[in-house]
Amino acid sequence: MTNQAFIERAEAARDLKVQLAGLDADDNNGILFQEWSPGRTYVRIWSMETGEEVELPRYQAVAALNTPSLRGGWAWTAHKELAPTPRVNSTKCFLHPESAERAFLDEIGVATVCLSEHLAGNGAKWDHARNRHPASYRRYEEAKREKETQEFREKDDARTEAILELVKGRGRGKAAE
Secondary structure, eight states, rough: OHHHHHHHHHHHHHHHHHHHHHHHHHHTOOOOOOOOOOSOOOEEEETTOOOOOOEEEEEHHHHHTTOOOOTTSSSSSEEEEESOOOOOOOOOOOOOOTTTTHEEEHTTTOOOOOOOBBBHHHHHHHHHHHHHHHHHHHHHHHHHHHHHHHHHHHHHHHHHHHHHHHHHHHHHHHHOO
């Protein structure tokens, strides 16, 4: 029997247990669903909430199939066609080779690379950065702050210089009168 056939059978057994739950306890005593096979074999199941596909050892997959959903029904299924279409996220980690921040990271000497490219959005990207890459994230934030401070100083110096030029220009005009 294939692994997928096994997990589909386990789901059918779960549904049968639910049907049998309505019988009297005396009628239900002789029924036991259990597997005793050695070794770890993996099977695929799908989330009924997100459509996410996961591969788990058979014993864990059976336990997952028996997990009720908070919205009613079951949280997992062995039938891909019953699960919703999964949404693929496309935000890349800030350390990804193709991220928008990569050029700046190379400039400041952060060589660390992360290949995560399916984050849910910018919030998830920065949460991921703080939790998975704290040292690189701190260095990035410090360098960004330093760069912004330097740019502010340069603009402030340019404004001050422009004001001084205006004052000097007006002073010459009045002296000529």
